[in-house]
Amino acid sequence: MILKLVRTPAVYLIGFMGSGKSTVGRMLADRLGWDYYDLDDDIENLAGKRISEIFETEGEEVFRSIEREALAARVHRVQSGHAMVLALGGGACVTETCMERLSNNGVTIYLDCDIDTLAARVAAFEHRPLARDPERFRALFAARQPFYALAEHRVNGSLESPEEVVDQILRLGVF
DSSP, X not given: OOHHHHHSOEEEEXXXXXXXXXXXXXXXXXXXXXXXXXXXHHHHHHHTSOHHHHHHHTOHHHHHHHHHHHHHHXXXXXXXXXXXXXXXXXXXXXXXXXXXHHHHTSEEEEEEOOHHHHHHHHTTOTTOGGGSSHXXXXXXXXXHHHHHTTSSEEEETTSSOHHHHHHHHHTTSOO
């Protein structure tokens, strides 16, 4: 295990919506024997409503504010030695400051998927407010790529099996 994970035991899974962060995160946490958290769940608990409702009634700016608060609380837990795998929402890490904070408090892994795979995965989900417009979906994907590229590690999230993605992560040599 790398020294950074001894000091701040966290794996942050980042990537666009539909990349498999939640599914892979649960499996990875299970394999590591760590706790698993999904930042979207934290946001809904803080707000007392579903993410789609926050977007519809209060807007994206309020959502992002709650998201920053939830992320800060999780990073604080990591700094206290609480080992975890945390799946972040697709836009949670779209600042260099955020990526630096995550990298200083664990390991960041980008689940990289091609846009067509992502579009197919999210097509059936109405609870994704930013996926409703295909043009906006593609524009968001392109805009977020520079931030995702700041992750310490990149794995192929387009694989058929989430178990294969977890195996890729475990082969990175950081654990």
